[in-house]
Amino acid sequence: MKTYDVIVIGSGGGAKIARGLAQMGRRVALVEQDQAGGTCLNRGCIPSKMLIYPASLAEKIRLLHKFHMDAEHRRIDFGALVKSINDYTDSVSDQQRQDWHGMPHLDYLTGTARFRAEREVIVGAEVLAAERIVIATGSRPFIPDIPGLAATPFMTSAAALRNRTLPQRLAVLGGGYIAAELGGAYAALGSDVTFLLRRTFLRREDADIVAEFDAHFTPGKTVYTHTQIDAVRHQDGIFQLACRHVSGDEFHVESDALLVATGVRPNTDSLGLAHTGIEVNADGFIAVDDYLQTTVPGVYALGDVAGNFLFRHSVNFEAEYWLQANVCSTQPFPIDYPPMPSAVFTHPEIASVGLTESAARRMGHELVVAQVPYTSCAMAVARGVDHGLVKLLFDRAAARLLGAHIVGEEAASLIQELVLAMTHRLTVQDLYRQVYIHPAYPEVVRNAVRKALIQFEPGRSVLF
Secondary structure (H helix, E strand, C coil), X not given: CEEXXXXXXXXCCHHHHHHHHHHCCCCEEEEECCCCCHHHHHHCHHHHHHHXXXXXHHHHHHCHHHHCCCCCCCCCCHHHHHHHHHHHHHHHHHHHHHHHHCCCCEEEEECCEEEEECCEEEECCEEEEEEEEEEXXXXXXXXXXXXXXXXXXXXXXXXXXXXXXXXXXEEEECCCHHHHHHHXXXXXXXXXXXXXXXXXXXXXXXXXXXXXXXXXXXCCCEEECCEEEEEEEEECCEEEEXXXXXXXXXXXXXXXXXXXXXXXXXXXXXXXXXXXXXXXXXXXXXXXXXXXXXXXXXXXXXXXXXXXXXXXXXXXXXXXXXXXXXXXXXCCCCCCCCCCCEEECCCCCEEEXXXXXXXXXXXXXXXXXXXXXXXXXXXXXXXXXXXXXXXXEEECCCCEEEEEEEECXXXXXXXHHHHHHHHCCCEHHXXXXXXXXXXXXXXXXXXXXXXXXXXXXXXXXXXX
């Protein structure tokens, strides 16, 4: 048995903890059953954005006629593109693994970690023990129980980011972040894409944002909403999907490839939690308290496996908190999440932070709502952008931001000012007081702030 100060299971967000501990001279074991670096590097954030960016370039090329240009998107070597993405992420993963093997105080182990007891973990033939254990095993694609699906060569998001052949026809099951991003990228790169949605796209986003998104994302794609898949077959290289609309109408879809992106499930089933007192909720996520501690003292969980948030930036925050609270502080303190932003890297792009309008009203807030189109901004006009909007929700009594929602170009960058405003409880007056560069996209945020300010102070002189 090898004894450590801390055992970290999972080398995605968990690697931040392992590296920090090792640099502080603590004896730490880092265990990973797959490629070093976790989901974000190998099959999530990084490779997906490396696919989405050239897809966005293809979209822009198709719009060059608006600027009296005749450049044409003639051909893409899809296989070479995906190979370059995989080569990069694999090389970074390999480098991380080598770095960890050479790091003093850190033992990097490849294999599945399984609890033998509440302070003991088995990895292959080795038994590891520690007074503190951090579980950061992430999540994996959820595969729905559809008759015939398991017998077909469908793709998950991980496979779609390693697929070297661009299908002529792609069917996508799902309407969340992953489905929209990857389905949209494949469509931009040349696939004829059909979306099959159990309900609608991005149902957790603000309704006005989704309406604007739908209007500009769906053209050129086939979209079936409120649809149930009754069966899937794969014959002679063709997927055949038997579908049923909520109205009861039946229809069939055929495709050359099938992407299943219907959500995620936590990686808890291989951990041997039955040998511990660690509890999970009905969806399999590990239950944690305000210290990220499980129902077993000294055992913690963070990131996707705990399910508080399902973003890489959130597990980064949790990992940094854990080090501060449990290693750098004389007394552990509870986690205090600031407003957590999110983004969907589609065309158009979406970013949001805080409450949606419907959620704010359900909670009883009296709101000031300001919504302006991108076309109110000079940079949007200069770039020929004819869609997009910013929507801000302020609490009427405090004049502080409760939620911010953007759909349009550079939304994930524009939202950061509003994340800052919510984090530091700035008022509408604070937001308006700064000078915004002209002409630049942040002016569309300024325009929304100004529209809100007029509602707070109808008699105030506001420059236009």
